Amino acid sequence: xxxxxxxxEGRFGEFGGCYVxxxxxxxxxxxxxxxxxxxxxxxxxxxxxxLLRDYAGRPSPLSDCIRLSAELGLRLLLKREDLNHTGSxxxxxxxxxxxxxxxMGKARLVAETGAGQHGVATATAAALLGMECTVYMGEVDVxxxxxxxxxxxxxxxxxxxxxxGSRTLKDAINEALRDWVATVERTHYCLGxxxxxxxxxxxxREFHRVIGDEARRQCAARLGGDPDVVVAxxxxxxxxxxxxxxxxxGEAELVGVEPAGGAAxxxxxxxxxxGSLSYLMQDEFGQxxxxxxxxxxxxxxxxxxxxxxLARTGRARYESVTDDEVLAAFELLSRTEGIIPALxxxxxxxxxxxxxxxxAGRTVLLNLSGRGDKDVDLVMGLQA
Amino acid sequence: MTSRSxxxxxxxxxxxxxxxRKSLVPYITGGLDGWRPAVEAAAAAGADGVEIGIPxxxxxxxxxxxxxxxxxxxxxxxxxxxxLAAAAELDVGVPLVVMTYYNIAHHMGHRRFARSLAExxxxxxxxxxxxxxxxxxxxxxxxxxxIETVLLAAPTASAERLAAVCARARGFVYAVGLLGVTGERDxxxxxxxxxxxxxxxxxxxxxxxxxxxxxxxxxTEATTVAxxxxxxxAVVRRLLDGHGPEGVGEVVGDLRRALxxxxxx
Ligand SMILES: Cc1ncc(COP(=O)(O)O)c(C=O)c1O
Numbered sequence: 001x002x003x004x005x006x007x008x009e010g011r012f013g014e015f016g017g018c019y020v021x022x023x024x025x026x027x028x029x030x031x032x033x034x035x036x037x038x039x040x041x042x043x044x045x046x047x048x049x050x051l052l053r054d055y056a057g058r059p060s061p062l063s064d065c066i067r068l069s070a071e072l073g074l075r076l077l078l079k080r081e082d083l084n085h086t087g088s089x090x091x092x093x094x095x096x097x098x099x100x101x102x103x104m105g106k107a108r109l110v111a112e113t114g115a116g117q118h119g120v121a122t123a124t125a126a127a128l129l130g131m132e133c134t135v136y137m138g139e140v141d142v143x144x145x146x147x148x149x150x151x152x153x154x155x156x157x158x159x160x161x162x163x164x165g166s167r168t169l170k171d172a173i174n175e176a177l178r179d180w181v182a183t184v185e186r187t188h189y190c191l192g193x194x195x196x197x198x199x200x201x202x203x204x205r206e207f208h209r210v211i212g213d214e215a216r217r218q219c220a221a222r223l224g225g226d227p228d229v230v231v232a233x234x235x236x237x238x239x240x241x242x243x244x245x246x247x248x249x250g251e252a253e254l255v256g257v258e259p260a261g262g263a264a265x266x267x268x269x270x271x272x273x274x275g276s277l278s279y280l281m282q283d284e285f286g287q288x289x290x291x292x293x294x295x296x297x298x299x300x301x302x303x304x305x306x307x308x309x310l311a312r313t314g315r316a317r318y319e320s321v322t323d324d325e326v327l328a329a330f331e332l333l334s335r336t337e338g339i340i341p342a343l344x345x346x347x348x349x350x351x352x353x354x355x356x357x358x359x360a361g362r363t364v365l366l367n368l369s370g371r372g373d374k375d376v377d378l379v380m381g382l383q384a
Numbered sequence: 385m386t387s388r389s390x391x392x393x394x395x396x397x398x399x400x401x402x403x404x405r406k407s408l409v410p411y412i413t414g415g416l417d418g419w420r421p422a423v424e425a426a427a428a429a430g431a432d433g434v435e436i437g438i439p440x441x442x443x444x445x446x447x448x449x450x451x452x453x454x455x456x457x458x459x460x461x462x463x464x465x466x467x468l469a470a471a472a473e474l475d476v477g478v479p480l481v482v483m484t485y486y487n488i489a490h491h492m493g494h495r496r497f498a499r500s501l502a503e504x505x506x507x508x509x510x511x512x513x514x515x516x517x518x519x520x521x522x523x524x525x526x527x528x529x530x531i532e533t534v535l536l537a538a539p540t541a542s543a544e545r546l547a548a549v550c551a552r553a554r555g556f557v558y559a560v561g562l563l564g565v566t567g568e569r570d571x572x573x574x575x576x577x578x579x580x581x582x583x584x585x586x587x588x589x590x591x592x593x594x595x596x597x598x599x600x601x602x603x604t605e606a607t608t609v610a611x612x613x614x615x616x617x618a619v620v621r622r623l624l625d626g627h628g629p630e631g632v633g634e635v636v637g638d639l640r641r642a643l644x645x646x647x648x649x
Contacts, residue, residue: 286491
């Protein structure tokens with residue numbers, strides 16, 4: 001089963017849809033039309049491709065982990081999204097959306113951010129293309145990802161600390177949506193994951209498909225075929241959707257790794273928040289629960305609707321790891337491979353490390369979605 | 385237009401319009417300290433209907449005042465079933481309309497939520513993040529239970545979209561007065577009377593403007609075109625500030641008198 005287009009209503013199986021306040025419906029419909037036409041337009045794709053190559057540094061390498069593979073008793077390969085400009089996979093989506101916003105005549109970008117990587121990427125694209133940029137970030141995240149707040153401001157973006165609710169990603173999205181409701185005529189909401197109302201889950205996956213397409217070619221050259229297992233961390237699920245999309249029509253096992261404190265697929269039940277129907281951590285009354293994760297980028301109670309569909313159909317499975325396992329993996333990769341990962345993809349490695357016996361002798365591809373500079377301060381604090 | 389017989393909410397608002405009266409529908413957050421006496425006070429002060437909010441954890445259409453009220457109510461233990469049960473004991477003589485977000489209904493189940501509303505005496509429902517395209521499963525259950533689903537119509541909509549929204553709306557059409565979330569503003573946005581006028585041109589349903597209508601002056605300005613207004617933040621703020629049901633009665637009374645004075649001119 002491949003990751004195909006959603007229905008015209010934006011459904012992946014029963015999940016997805018476009019649940020937004022009436023004010024935003026025309027904007028979502030316009031975005032759907034614009035994305036369809038841009039994605040079918042060779043000139044648009046050429047422009048995006050050259051930016052990805054000449055500005056963001058694609059293709060990203062595929063690295064063999066020699067020492068760590070020996071230690072784990074399996075063959076581990078890393079898709080090096082950490083080496084992209086701005087330090088994570090987020091730039092793929094943002095360059096696509098920023099070009100699209102320009103095509104729609106919108107001069108301002110608004111974004112939410114958790115770890116700050118999507119905010120930094122959006123601020124970067126705005127600087128590159130001469131657009132205005134406003135980023136909403138929960139107060140808790142502003143404190144724990146201070147470096148990225150400074151980077152965003154340096155790049156000319158306005159950063160608003162959000163003090164409501166959980167003061168993390170969930171509430172940053174609420175605030176970005178409220179901004180968009182008020183400014184929709186001249187603003188594009190540059191959503192940072194495969195979530196939200198249609199067409200975002202589909203569009204963002206398409207912009208990240210480049211990860212999976214490259215990885216599959218690289219694996220074919222290096223391994224002579226697909227790896228046995230493809231692993232990615234899952235917050236909203238964009239880096240996972242990107243790498244999975246290259247492999248869904250093959251035989252590789254697909255594993256998404258969620259934080260134990262934000263396991264929407266693992267612990268959620270279907271519900272609607274932020275524009276789509278998907279698995280959602282909620283209480284017995286339908287109030288959305290607050291997630292709790294050491295990783296700001298995965299600290300989210302929901303998940304993109306296509307992941308709910310992949311889980312429901314069994315094409316991918318979703319596991320979870322604890323903060324302690326993640327910190328151990330963060331150090332493990334640093335020490336054995338000289339790569340300091342972001343805490344988000346450290347979730348993927350934590351699962352691989354825990355399951356190494358079951359994975360013994362197999363070839364495992366991990367999407368290393370970002371680098372760890374932003375997390376060094378936080379980890380230093382924990383070790384003090 | 386088919387000859388659908390109007391529900392209680394629509395009938396009440398049509399009767400007001402036929403009598404030359406502008407409709408006033410205040411919003412009160414359910415579960416907030418003193419909310420039930422506040423509903424009674426609003427009705428006594430001349431409301432034509434009352435919207436009762438079921439707070440939701442992620443109210444994306446609401447500004448700071450209604451967000452704060454919802455947070456406070458949730459912290460005090462408010463639940464959907466609890467609010468509905470408490471509303472069932474109200475006897476205020478005007479139709480009640482629940483206002484919440486879709487996940488509350490989805491989670492309880494469309495039919496169960498619709499039936500609970502009917503059983504607890506509600507006439508209508510507004511789901512702030514359930515647009516026309518996604519509304520069918522809910523409206524089927526609501527229609528069956530006799531609950532009138534009020535739909536929002538926004539300044540961003542095309543003429544065709546406004547017509548489609550009006551065709552599916554029951555009770556009244558909620559004209560979103562500005563681009564933005566709920567909250568008090570210094571002046572009425574120019575978009576308020578524009579959207580009301582566009583709606584009046586395509587529907588015979590009562591058209592009420594909400595979002596950004598707070599003061600008597602804004603209400604009278606909006607109703608130069610619209611059939612009525614929904615006033616939320618200005619009302620809820622009285623409760624948040626500790627002015628209690630009396631404070632709510634005062635704001636609603638002031639709005640009532642202004643609307644009546646204006647209508648009789
Ligand atoms: C490096 C990195 N990986 C992953 C994520 C999580 O997002 P997603 O699940 O959409 O890939 C983030 C989010 O901030 C991130 O910075």
